[in-house]
Amino acid sequence: MPFYSKDWRSPGEEWVKTQEGWEKKKVLECTAQRFPAINYNNSDDSQTKSWSQDNEEADKNNDSVSRVPPHCHITIKCTREIAGFNGLSEAVRRLDFSSAVRDVRRFNYICALLELLLGGQRLTHLPGAAQKLLLSMLEQLADQVAESKQNLNALRALLVALQSLREAERGSCWGRPLGSRALWRHHDHAIQRIHSIAQAICIRGPGPEVVPKLHDLPEECIREILLRIQDHRDLDAASSAWSVMASVCTEQRIWRELVAFHFSQQQIDGVLKGKDDGVDVDWKKVFHQLRKLYGLREDTQFAETLSLCRHCKCLFWRSLGHPCIADQCPEYRERLKEAGGPLPPHPVPPAAFLKFFSL
Incomplete structure (x- = not known):
């Protein structure tokens, strides 16, 4: 006779309508840019309205209400007790990659991750929601480069990989790209917007009133600058x-x-x-x-990388932290002291991050 757990009669997850489709409410709670993206089409949904108003009030009073830092639990190994799978789109939202694009410490990490997805043609093997999310990240990255006038070479490398991937998918299945026409029409519009943003970027040198310039520095200063380059x-x-x-x-x-x-x-x-x-x-x-x-x-290569907590099997940004069982459970903390103390988190580079998912 099959065994049913206590929550088998649960009503399920709460979902919220956004500009990119329906998303889980608990996933949106982990993202910093969740409020502008939410589009409430149903005015009769009182729970959704009240949740939005509560979160807007929480944003206005950041000093009194603490926001949960971005983190994502990962299934390392499936057993009889623990079974499940890791979704890339949910992990990207939970770890708040959209706002990480605008962080100078995490920018290179996001670029390396997108380069791996575009270079190995893994993007076409992802679900449609994940493809739309990653293209949205690339568009936000292009906006950040256009605003800061920095890392233009990284954006150009991603655009070259994106264009080659787009041309390779043409004619991949009976002369048409795999997937629905509506999905690829959305991708084409997103790619055109990204290219238009990149083409509009114009970097100008400082005016004559800005002194000293790089060419005015002595050779000793130039040498000290080059000695601090690691690439x-x-x-x-x-x-x-x-x-x-x-x-x-x-x-x-x-x-x-x-x-x-x-x-x-x-x-x-x-x-x-x-x-x-x-x-x-x-x-x-x-x-x-x-x-x-x-x-x-x-x-x-990266000023900051994702880290994997060895206690609660959770991915998080080390500078932001995460709610760990070692900090919340006194009994678990006592057992850690007896075992020699808590273990340091394990760094997760972009290539290791993608290994958690079936790509």
């Missing part, structure tokens, strides 16, 4: 932008400190084996050899 592609771009930067980028010190930043001494010694104490070493060549062998440090 070799930025060094190559800087060397092609100005002759003084090109001269500084040829110095061995720049590449030697870049090697020491990304790789351990044991890895460096393995490549330098047989050379006389590092004399006449081409550190740029050594850097690229080490990069091909070991790759670059992932923890340095």
Whole structure:
């Protein structure tokens, strides 16, 4: 005889009508931009109205009402006791990726995630709601780049991947893209808006009243700036932008400190084996050899990444925190003390984040 749990007669989830379709109320409660997106078409829904008014009052009184930080519970392994699956669109909403686009610390993380989805053609294998959500994120990213006039190269790389994906899907199934025509019509309009935003971006140099400019700085200051760059592609771009930067980028010190930043001494010694104490070493060549062998440090590519709590199996932004069982349950906290203390959260790079979902 099958066993039914206590909540099998539950009325189900509460849903709210938004501009992008119907969404779960508990998911919208985790997003910072939930209020402008909500579109109440049914004026007779008194519960929805009261919930909106309560949340608007809470936004006006942020000091007295604390908002739950964005977080998302993840099913790591399905067992007899725990069964379920992880939805990408729900996780994106719960972790509030829309507002993360406008955070300078999390911007590169969102760009890397979108690049993985567009580069591997994973976007076309997602449900329609997830596709619309990710294209909306890309449009918000384009708006952020247009406002800040920064990270234009990251936006262009995403647009190239998006255009190649769009052309590859043409004719994928009997001459038509997979999915409904209405969905791809929505995608085409979104892609056109993103391209129009990117084409309208115009970066102008500072006026003559702004002093000093970069070209007015002495060579010592330029060297100190380049020594703080951790991406070799930025060094190559800087060397092609100005002759003084090109001269500084040829110095061995720049590449030697870049090697020491990304790789351990044991890895460096393995490549330098047989050379006389590092004399006449081409550190740029050594850097690229080490990069091909070991790759670059992932923890340095992003100012902030998602973290996985090892106690409650919850994804969260480390700077924002999350409601953890280790903080809320005194009995669990006592057991952690007996076991040696709480475990630190595990960082989750974009590639590891996508492994939680069936893509």
